[in-house]
Structure formats: structure tokens, C-alpha cells
Amino acid sequence: MEHIVAAPVAHFTDLLLDAVCMVDAGGRFVFVSAACERIFGYTQQEMIGKLVIDLVAPADRERTLAAARNIMNGESHIHFENRYLRKDGSIAHIMWSARWSEPDQLRVAVARDVTLLKQAQALQAALYAISEAAQASDDLVHLFQRSHAIIGDLLPASGFGVALLDTAGKDLHFAYYVDGGTLFNASLARALCEEVVRRAAPLLLKPGSGEALPAQLQAAANSMTGGALAVPLTTPEGIVGVVVLCTGTGGAGYMTHERDLLLFVADQLAAAIQRKRMHAQMHFMAMYDELTRLPNRRLLHDRIDTALARAQRQQEGLSLLFIDLNRFKMVNDRYGHACGDQLLRQVARRIAFCLRDTDTLARLGGDEFVAVLENSALPSNAGLVVDKIHLALEAPVDLGEGIQLQVSVSIGIAHYPEHGDNREALMSHADQRMYAAKAAAAEAGSKD
Structure with missing residues (x-):
């Protein structure tokens, strides 16, 4: 028992996983245990004489100095946390317990590294x-x-x-x-x-x-x-x-x-x-057609309903174009579905080029498309768009591998409010007019 008491205290503190530090009234380390090197990266010899505050992360220095003053005024600090800069520049999170020894004019503290936590x-x-x-x-x-x-x-x-x-x-x-x-x-x-x-x-x-x-x-x-x-x-x-x-x-x-x-x-x-x-x-x-990347039937219905509500509120016109590609089945039968898909993509791009950004072009399915023309003050405006679409499709469509096709479309037009005040009525009228246009085109073709 007498041997244990006589042994240097530093020998026992060096066995602790937590670091023991003693700091003088000027804020300099006068003693550190061996654990400090593991926690801070500095050897015991390197830390002795250093100002504590120089090792503290800049953001934590003000409150660390305040805590040091409180300890020197007799307050005990338990579980005070701040951050230190290790020798390698990394951050160490430290939890301190400290007291002030008036007779020795020293702050005695135990530091626990809680960085991992x-x-x-x-x-x-x-x-x-x-x-x-x-x-x-x-x-x-x-x-x-x-x-x-x-x-x-x-x-x-x-x-x-x-x-x-x-x-x-x-x-x-x-x-x-x-x-x-x-x-x-x-x-x-x-x-x-x-x-x-x-x-x-x-x-x-x-x-x-x-x-x-x-x-x-x-x-x-x-x-x-x-x-x-x-x-x-x-x-x-x-x-x-x-x-x-x-x-x-x-x-x-x-x-x-x-x-x-x-x-x-x-x-x-x-x-x-x-x-x-x-x-x-x-x-x-x-909401979109995978082949042409255009809005599908579901999104089209939503766009038409929204456009109608806006037209009714603002008392403006609105037109629908029902567009059907002529003789599309013949293309699929003669050249295959891959060429048919390519044709639909190119036709969709040409039609979209004829519309404004505020308009909507959707693919209903098969070879059928619908365009919604908002802010259409006059029905004749829709007729101008129809003319642009026919003109855009006059040039042959190049499907690759030497295949070039001359294509045409049949278009039916419906105007709000002349032909209906709801989606179903407008779609039905435009569909009927499209079939009438297709029949007229077929009759003209038979006479030729």
C-alpha cells in the first residue's frame, strides 16, 4: 500500500484513456498525460508551454475563454464541449471536466475524445x-x-x-x-x-x-x-x-x-x-407517349379541360385540331413497324414545329394526334395553322436505308364556343370533321 502511494501520480495518469491536463493562470499547459498525444496528435513535450487557446478551433475560442474564466472564478465545469485542431489539421471534439486549484493556481481538467460519437x-x-x-x-x-x-x-x-x-x-x-x-x-x-x-x-x-x-x-x-x-x-x-x-x-x-x-x-x-x-x-x-414523347390521352384531356376553363374565364376562343395520318397502315404493312414508328416520330416533330409554345400537341394513339390552340381569337387562325402543317409535310420523310415517303394528313377543326363548351363535344366535332376531310381526300384521289 505504501508503494502505491509513493509512486508518481503521472505514472497512473498516463494509464488513463482520457487525457489529464493542468493549465496555469496564463492559459499554458504545464502538464499533460500520455493520452494527449493520441487525442491531439502532439507529444507531451510539444504541448507543455503551449497556449491552450491556440489549439482550440477558432469558432469555439470565445466561449472556451469564457468557460476558463468561470472555472478560475470557482465554478466547476462538467461535460463542457468544444473543438480542437489536431496536429494534422483535423478536428477533435472534446468533452471536458475541470476545476480550479486556488493554492496551486492551476486548472485541472480531464479531456475525453468524443469525436467518433x-x-x-x-x-x-x-x-x-x-x-x-x-x-x-x-x-x-x-x-x-x-x-x-x-x-x-x-x-x-x-x-x-x-x-x-x-x-x-x-x-x-x-x-x-x-x-x-x-x-x-x-x-x-x-x-x-x-x-x-x-x-x-x-x-x-x-x-x-x-x-x-x-x-x-x-x-x-x-x-x-x-x-x-x-x-x-x-x-x-x-x-x-x-x-x-x-x-x-x-x-x-x-x-x-x-x-x-x-x-x-x-x-x-x-x-x-x-x-x-x-x-x-x-x-x-x-402522362406521355413513349414513342413520340408527346402528351398522351390522359394528359391531353387534362390540358383541354384546363384550357377550356381558362377560355371561359377570360372569354377567349379555343380551337382543337384532330389530325390523322393518311394511309399509315400501308406503311406498316410494306416497310414494317420500325419504319412506321420512325414515321410517327418525324411527323410529330414537323407538326410540333408549326405550333406555339403555349399550344399542346398530343398523340391519342395509333396515327392520331390532337392539337389544342389556345387564345385563338378567330376560327380562321386555326385554318392558318392547318395550312402550315400541310406545308410542313410536303417534303418527303426520310426513314433511312433509302426509304423516302410522301405523307399527308387529314385534319378536322372544332372551335370553342361555336362547336361546344366541353371537351367531349369539341373532340367529337373535330373527329367528325377529320373523317369528312379524309373522305374528301380519298374521293379526290380516286378521281385523279
Whole structure:
């Protein structure tokens, strides 16, 4: 028992996993236990004589000084938390318990490293926030804006971008990019993202990086004062894009653990992107014709009802054009359905070119199209559009493999309010007029 009491106290404090520190009235370390090197990265000899406040993260210095004054005034501090800068530049989250020894004029404190706990809490909060953002965001741009803020709470992200691959997995484009005043511009960020896709692996870019890089990236790495980090956005189907971060000018480069942290968050963001894309695809399939990319019957009905309500409210005219491609069955029978599909796509493009942006062109199915012409003050205006469509279809349609076809359409017109005040009445009248036009064309053709 006497041997234990006689043993130096420092021997026992060096056995503790938590760090024991003693700080004089001037705020300098006069004693630190061995655990300080594991927590802060400095040896005991390097820490002795250092000002405590110089190691504290700048954002936490004011409240740390206030806490030190309170302790020296006799208050005990338990579970006080602040952040320190480790020797390697990374952040350590520390929980302190401290008291002031008046006879010795020393602050005696025990420091517990809670960095992993804080990182786990921050990561959990970030994953939850990204999940919430995915539910609340109407589109991917809004999701990426929220993700920028969320990831920025975890890692330095003055510059932030999300580059997405097209559906073929070839072309990469930035769906969101903020340079944040960094020297790492969009061109370099794109090159970094392309390299990540090529490698199918994350990439840290910082001065003195030993990575074998393309010349453009190698030059950027050698000249940059901060750092850049890019990781793939990976789903079970493969890589869908890349998220890239850049520190501000003069910022420290990213560390390996920060890369791993971003990889974990990127997995959640990739899943959110995939869900958004699936929802968008399902919405498109429900509302648009897959072949021509035009609104389908369901969306057409909604557009007509909305246009009618607007026309009634504003007391304006509205016209419907019912358009049917002549002798389309013969094309399918003679040249096959692939040529028939190509013909429908090209005819749809030519008709759409004759309309205004405010008009709607939809495919009902087969070879039938409907155009909704809003703000049509005079019925004769619709006749002018019909003439433009016939003129646009005068040139033969090139279907490839030496196949060129001369095509024509039959068009029926209905006007609101002359021919009805509801969708069904207008569609029926335009359909009847279309069949009348088709019959007249057939009769003229037989006489020729």
C-alpha cells in the first residue's frame, strides 16, 4: 500500500484513456498525460508551454475563454464541449471536466475524445436530413441544394457539385454546381468527376498527391492551396453520377476519413436520386407517349379541360385540331413497324414545329394526334395553322436505308364556343370533321 502511494501520480495518469491536463493562470499547459498525444496528435513535450487557446478551433475560442474564466472564478465545469485542431489539421471534439486549484493556481481538467460519437451523431442527422429532403424536394436541383447545406455541416464544402450520367451511362453533366469562390473551376471539377467514373472509385486531390492523374488534374493538384474530393454515386444498377467537394482557398486538404464519410453519405444521396428518377419515369409513363414523347390521352384531356376553363374565364376562343395520318397502315404493312414508328416520330416533330409554345400537341394513339390552340381569337387562325402543317409535310420523310415517303394528313377543326363548351363535344366535332376531310381526300384521289 505504501508503494502505491509513493509512486508518481503521472505514472497512473498516463494509464488513463482520457487525457489529464493542468493549465496555469496564463492559459499554458504545464502538464499533460500520455493520452494527449493520441487525442491531439502532439507529444507531451510539444504541448507543455503551449497556449491552450491556440489549439482550440477558432469558432469555439470565445466561449472556451469564457468557460476558463468561470472555472478560475470557482465554478466547476462538467461535460463542457468544444473543438480542437489536431496536429494534422483535423478536428477533435472534446468533452471536458475541470476545476480550479486556488493554492496551486492551476486548472485541472480531464479531456475525453468524443469525436467518433459526434461524427456518428452528425452522420445520422445528415442521413435523416437527406431522406427528408428527398421526400420534400420537388426536383433534383432542390434536393442538391439541400444536400449541399447538409454535407457542408459535415465537411468543408465551399465548392460543391453533383454531376449525373445520362441514361446510357456515357455523358456526364452538372445538374448542380457552386464554385464557392474556389480556384477549382467547373472544368477541373468535371475532369475530376470523369476520372472518378473511369476508375469507379473515389479520388482525393490535394498538393503533393501521389496519385497517377491526367495532366490537367495533376497540374491542379500541384498548384491548389486547398483540396478537392469526389466520390461516385453508386446504386445497385451502377454509377449514376459523382458528388464533388472543394475546400475554400487556403483550406486544408481532405483526409481519408472524410472521404469515407462522404462515401457513406453519397450512398444515401444516390438512392434518393434513383428514387426521384424512378418517380419521374413513372410520372412520364403515365402522362406521355413513349414513342413520340408527346402528351398522351390522359394528359391531353387534362390540358383541354384546363384550357377550356381558362377560355371561359377570360372569354377567349379555343380551337382543337384532330389530325390523322393518311394511309399509315400501308406503311406498316410494306416497310414494317420500325419504319412506321420512325414515321410517327418525324411527323410529330414537323407538326410540333408549326405550333406555339403555349399550344399542346398530343398523340391519342395509333396515327392520331390532337392539337389544342389556345387564345385563338378567330376560327380562321386555326385554318392558318392547318395550312402550315400541310406545308410542313410536303417534303418527303426520310426513314433511312433509302426509304423516302410522301405523307399527308387529314385534319378536322372544332372551335370553342361555336362547336361546344366541353371537351367531349369539341373532340367529337373535330373527329367528325377529320373523317369528312379524309373522305374528301380519298374521293379526290380516286378521281385523279
